[in-house]
Amino acid sequence: MKDNRDIFTLDSDTIASNPGRVKVMPLVLMRYMYKPVFLLIALLASLAFALxxxxxxxxxxxxxxLVVNIFYWRRKKEQFAHGDSNGGIIISEKPKLLAVTTDLTKGFAGSFPVVKIIAYKGKGKLNERIGTVALYQGSESCVPHWNDFFPVPVEYVNNNKAELNAVLSSYSTESWEVLESRIEQITKPYKEGLFKISSENSSW
Incomplete structure (x- = not known):
């Protein structure tokens, strides 16, 4: 979100409270996300057609x-370097689910805490802590909060243990306690979705 000089595909008017600073490894990313594989195949197929x-x-x-591929990889690079990094906890193994919390406030009014539960495709086990990086979905400028956020486990783009541990070390003990307390407020069995947290003096 903000060192405007090297941001091209993201909103440069906002800034993450804890930027991811994660290096994207293309081969790792393509193991978890199919879109870049399809884009590469399409690029090679169009080259063969031309020749x-x-x-x-x-x-x-x-x-x-070619332009689409360049834009895609530039966006992924910026997403994981400048996107908002939050800790997640694996809350279910069958199915594998990961819970991540954030405050959707835009910073000028109120607090809008949420927990996002997403499908998890990594190697982590139940109750394991996982680093994530998220982008936020916009809303009208007069609305004091974002509509949604989309956390992605950093292990989906990087398998360097030192870098993954550096991401985890960026989260405070308090942030893990907040996540755990908010998870307790969600009704079981867990399911994917965005859950508003109405306690903690929230503005929902």
Whole structure:
């Protein structure tokens, strides 16, 4: 979110309270996310079409997919470098679910605590702590909170243990206690979704 000089694909008017600062490793990311694989296949297919069938139409398609690929990887780089990093806890193994909390406030009015529960595809076990990086979904400028946020486990893009541990060390003991207390307020069995926390003097 903000060192504006190296941000191109994200909103540079906002700043993360705890930027991820995570380096994206393409081969790791492609193990967990299918979109970059499809984009790469499309790029190579358009190149083959240009060389074997039609230089004009294939060349246009190749250029389009090249731009899309460049934009995708630039966005992922910026997302994990500048996105908001929060700790998550694995709360279920069957199915595997991860809970992450944040405050959706835009900073100028009120507090809007939430817990987001997402499907988890990593190797972590029940109750294990996981680092995540999230982007926030916008809302009208007059609304004091974001509509949603989308945390992604950092292990989906980086498998360097030292870097993963550095992310975990960026979270305070208090932040883990807050997450655990908010999880207790969610009714079991757990399911994916965004859950508003109405206690803690929230503005919901």
């Amino acid at each position: 074997d069938i039609s230089l004009i139409f294939g060349g246009i398609a190749f250029f389009i997919f």
